Amino acid sequence: xxxxxxxPEELGIGVVIVLVAVIFSLMSPTFRTxxxxxxxxxxxxxxxxxxxxxxxxxxxxxxxxxxxxxxxLTGMIAALAMRSGLPWWAAALAALAVGxxxxxxNGALIHYLKLPPFIVTFAAFGVAASxxxxxxxxxxxxxADPMFAIIGRGSLFGIPMPVVLVAVFAIVFTVLLRLTPxxxxxxxxxxxxxxxxxxxxxxxxxxxxxxxxxxxxxxxxGLIVTSRLMVGYPSAGSxxxxxxxxxxxxxxxxxxxxxxxxxxxxxxxxxxxxxVSNGMNVVGVQSYWQPLxxxxxxxxxxxxxxxRRQSSLSDLFRRHLRGGPxxxxxxxxxxxxxxxxxxxxxPDHR
Amino acid sequence: xxxxxxxxxxxxxxxxxxxxxxxxxxxxxVSVDVRPGDxxxxxxxNGAGKSTLLRTIAGATTPDGGQIVVDGRAATIDSPAAAIDxxxxxxxxxxxxxxxxxxxxxxxxxxxxSRGGLLRRDEMRAGARKLVESFGLDVDVERKxxxxxxxxxxxxxxxxxxxxDAKYLLLDEPTTSLEGGQVERLLDMVRSLAADRGLGIVFVxxxxxxxxxxxxxxxxxxxxxVRIDARVDEVSRHDVVAAIAGDEAAEMDDRLxxxxxxxxxxxxxxxxxxxxxxxxxxxxVRRWLPDASRGPRLEVRDLHAPGVHGVSLTxxxxxxxxxxxxxxxxxxxVMRALVGxxxxxxxxxxxxxxxxxxxxPARAQRAGVVYVTEERKSDGIVPKLDSPMNVALPVxxxxxxxxxxxxxRMLRDADDLLGQLRVRGDVHGPVVSLSGGNQQKVLLARAxxxxxxxLLLDEPTxxxxxxxxxxxxxxxxxxxxxxxLTVLLVSSEEEEICEVxxxxxxxxxxxxxxxxxxxxxxxxxALRLAAWAAA
Numbered sequence: 082x083x084x085x086x087x088x089p090e091e092l093g094i095g096v097v098i099v100l101v102a103v104i105f106s107l108m109s110p111t112f113r114t115x116x117x118x119x120x121x122x123x124x125x126x127x128x129x130x131x132x133x134x135x136x137x138x139x140x141x142x143x144x145x146x147x148x149x150x151x152x153x154l155t156g157m158i159a160a161l162a163m164r165s166g167l168p169w170w171a172a173a174l175a176a177l178a179v180g181x182x183x184x185x186x187n188g189a190l191i192h193y194l195k196l197p198p199f200i201v202t203f204a205a206f207g208v209a210a211s212x213x214x215x216x217x218x219x220x221x222x223x224x225a226d227p228m229f230a231i232i233g234r235g236s237l238f239g240i241p242m243p244v245v246l247v248a249v250f251a252i253v254f255t256v257l258l259r260l261t262p263x264x265x266x267x268x269x270x271x272x273x274x275x276x277x278x279x280x281x282x283x284x285x286x287x288x289x290x291x292x293x294x295x296x297x298x299x300x301x302x303g304l305i306v307t308s309r310l311m312v313g314y315p316s317a318g319s320x321x322x323x324x325x326x327x328x329x330x331x332x333x334x335x336x337x338x339x340x341x342x343x344x345x346x347x348x349x350x351x352x353x354x355x356x357v358s359n360g361m362n363v364v365g366v367q368s369y370w371q372p373l374x375x376x377x378x379x380x381x382x383x384x385x386x387x388x389r390r391q392s393s394l395s396d397l398f399r400r401h402l403r404g405g406p407x408x409x410x411x412x413x414x415x416x417x418x419x420x421x422x423x424x425x426x427x428p429d430h431r
Numbered sequence: 432x433x434x435x436x437x438x439x440x441x442x443x444x445x446x447x448x449x450x451x452x453x454x455x456x457x458x459x460x461v462s463v464d465v466r467p468g469d470x471x472x473x474x475x476x477n478g479a480g481k482s483t484l485l486r487t488i489a490g491a492t493t494p495d496g497g498q499i500v501v502d503g504r505a506a507t508i509d510s511p512a513a514a515i516d517x518x519x520x521x522x523x524x525x526x527x528x529x530x531x532x533x534x535x536x537x538x539x540x541x542x543x544x545s546r547g548g549l550l551r552r553d554e555m556r557a558g559a560r561k562l563v564e565s566f567g568l569d570v571d572v573e574r575k576x577x578x579x580x581x582x583x584x585x586x587x588x589x590x591x592x593x594x595x596d597a598k599y600l601l602l603d604e605p606t607t608s609l610e611g612g613q614v615e616r617l618l619d620m621v622r623s624l625a626a627d628r629g630l631g632i633v634f635v636x637x638x639x640x641x642x643x644x645x646x647x648x649x650x651x652x653x654x655x656x657v658r659i660d661a662r663v664d665e666v667s668r669h670d671v672v673a674a675i676a677g678d679e680a681a682e683m684d685d686r687l688x689x690x691x692x693x694x695x696x697x698x699x700x701x702x703x704x705x706x707x708x709x710x711x712x713x714x715x716v717r718r719w720l721p722d723a724s725r726g727p728r729l730e731v732r733d734l735h736a737p738g739v740h741g742v743s744l745t746x747x748x749x750x751x752x753x754x755x756x757x758x759x760x761x762x763x764x765v766m767r768a769l770v771g772x773x774x775x776x777x778x779x780x781x782x783x784x785x786x787x788x789x790x791x792p793a794r795a796q797r798a799g800v801v802y803v804t805e806e807r808k809s810d811g812i813v814p815k816l817d818s819p820m821n822v823a824l825p826v827x828x829x830x831x832x833x834x835x836x837x838x839x840r841m842l843r844d845a846d847d848l849l850g851q852l853r854v855r856g857d858v859h860g861p862v863v864s865l866s867g868g869n870q871q872k873v874l875l876a877r878a879x880x881x882x883x884x885x886l887l888l889d890e891p892t893x894x895x896x897x898x899x900x901x902x903x904x905x906x907x908x909x910x911x912x913x914x915x916l917t918v919l920l921v922s923s924e925e926e927e928i929c930e931v932x933x934x935x936x937x938x939x940x941x942x943x944x945x946x947x948x949x950x951x952x953x954x955x956x957a958l959r960l961a962a963w964a965a966a
Contacts, residue, residue: 260550262543265536272529279491279527280541281512340531 094333094349094382098356105360112363119241125355126243127152127302127318129348131326132333133247133254134184134298136347137291139330140258142271142339143191143198145295147183148302148326150210152318155180155303157213159229160222160313169229173304180300181293183209188289202292206323213315222313233308243305247348250301254294255344267291271339321372328375329354332382353378441502442466443488443519443599443631449496450483450655457483459655460497465599465631470621472646472663473635475675480655481635482524485601488633489521490514502598512541520597522588524604530577535559537576538591566590566620582613589620599631600624606641607894618645637897639668651675675897725749726799726884726917727783729769735777736768740941742778744919746885746934751911751918753932753950755925755958761941762921763805766887769919770802771795782885796825799884803874803891805921807867811874814863818854819845821862822876848876852906868892868899875906885917886910892927904931925955 106113131148138145155176162172183205190201224230235242258264266287269277278284299318306317333350335342357378358371443465450458458480465471475481486492488499490508499506506517514521528537535552538559544551559572568586576584585605593600602621606614622645624630636642642649643663651659651674658674659666729746738761746752756762767773769780771789780787782798789795795802804811812821822845823830830841849858852872856865862873871891878886888907892900908931911918922928928935932950936943937958 256549260552261548262545262550265532265540265543265550268532268536269529269540272531273527276527276529277541279489279511279521279523281510281515282541340529 121359129351132329132351134295146202147205149323151299155300156307177300180296184292184296188292192288444500447497472642472649475652518598520592521601535572725915730781733778738764750933753928756938801883802887805889818858868895925958
């Protein structure tokens, strides 16, 4: 059998990014400068982190609505920890721990109490948004330790530190997803949780892990936001972050129904969204147009994705209900190749 | 991969298993022994407890009493993983491998090989390749499972299940989605697993032909108890059917197997021999149909549609026309075209001599053409709604009063109809909680509620137990013979077609082959031959 090198799923979005970048470059000389590219990526880092976390959760068929407010919570935890005298690195670790803890709690509630992820993380969204307000009486907290600025303002070989951090985490996460048993388990749970359970996969651990990763990513987002401003704002992350993180993952080809997608895809989705918002800024479009444009991009991405995969909603339901093939019946067998008497060994059309 | 040592009491022994679901006993102390090399056929009505027993042995549910002894040692099987560790592998009725993962990933699911936390992908690929080759499957292990057709996936399910040093294999209706040659291949596979690898196999199946072809022992469960447990050469097929479905069913089965073409006489005899409370539901069902309920003559000439390349048939009012063919032959596509779910691209369709072009399901409904889908779960029932609501769904408009829904009248009518069809179970709970057979009756009730003149039935007894199957057959026949509807019945079961239909058309590769013939001129064997000869 001749092995064909399959086109990576992420190619499509890559092409879109290039197209968008070319259009903005033509429209504005500012857009195509190195500094702007750096700024674009820098501004995209929080979304990128959230999108990576969201991708993990979406791959298991869940959703995490708490990431945005978790950014505020973790950012504020870091600021408060430093104000209370902890060194900057310990404060950062504490913030990450809190972020991951929020995820673990989400995952535990979802798995052990069998609650829908949408509801659990929606509740967590509210709780996590309130805690920093309650702790600070809705006022901001200044960060005094200059070393803390290294996270958001530092750079390595001319590359902004947040971008470096995204790259490091992306590599680790990609290895986790592609090269470890846990990664396979995440895809398996998203493909069919019951099968996974029957195969002896620890679903509870997988569920808690993905939400913990999402929480951890939100923690990284919180650190970057607080560090760039050197102020902990209790309302950080309450804007479009959540919306953009889901958008990035979905546009990057991560299925909302679980089991399909990749981390590089989600990252490219984040880059696309960063490119669009940066480009619109540079070109001088008022900022409140951005969610509208990004909303349309999501819609376009999902439509393309649905047609590309030929997996309509009814197929998805069928798959979920029967645990079977999307089309094992008369209706789907192509007329040219009626079920051959002897098991056809060749794959279906793709 | 030969297994089991001799000497020790090797075998899987299930002893006195009790299982209750919310207070209702499903298994009342079931004991079964499976020795290495055994193929034990497990039969019983839906609801007799076969699946529950299987799930208990597989660790998917915990029993309320009894124990499982594996090779002389009491095993604590409290999770699927524990069962796998004990050497018990299970293939469930629904395909359960993951279509979004590669074949190799599926083979090692939950049992991934890794070193230093990283997957050893080469080792797994090689192992998976060896596995599929040992089963004679031509499969690229690096492709996603979803790329392969159902039959291949069914084989892969079994291959994968046996992979983890399984000594015992539980198969829950593994042939439901297969047919003809594929079934043969699967049965060969099962035989060789038992004979060559010494696996002890439990084989759950409704089809006695297959059971008798592959099993050396048969266990019949009735109401959660073992009624028969004997070697296949010690217990006749008649006894098995009699045990699970009653003596009349056994006689009917005998007649069918003797090759008796079902004639009007046997139809009548069967209606009489059905359960006592069957008291003439016919007239009552008629009450639901329009006064001039006699269906039109449906003539289809050289029909072309997606997947249909020239089908001709004539369905007469008051008769059941059986549309037989292999899965994928285009039977469902014919139905879909006739009911407006797929475009008609050529040929002509006449209703009582007048041209009929459905176009949309709504228009088909107005013409009195009603379709009952094969895919009960995905496009038949609305799972969370109760049965009356499911029945009334397409005819809600009829129950409008001052713009609001006259729920009382609707419920009364729907309940009445459900009662006529003798739907059992909690009809006021979600319809999904009913057994498959009763769900199918709800769908039939829905079709009848629409006051059809032409009824298109697509595999109306798929996944339905023997008792309900006979009832559905009787209802279908009476809808045609007594109410005068024009009925088109699709089935891939030759016996069903021969028993229920008055005339038969065979479809193959999207074409009708040969002439339409009266059913009494066709035996199941001849039908199978016709379908395969053309294939």
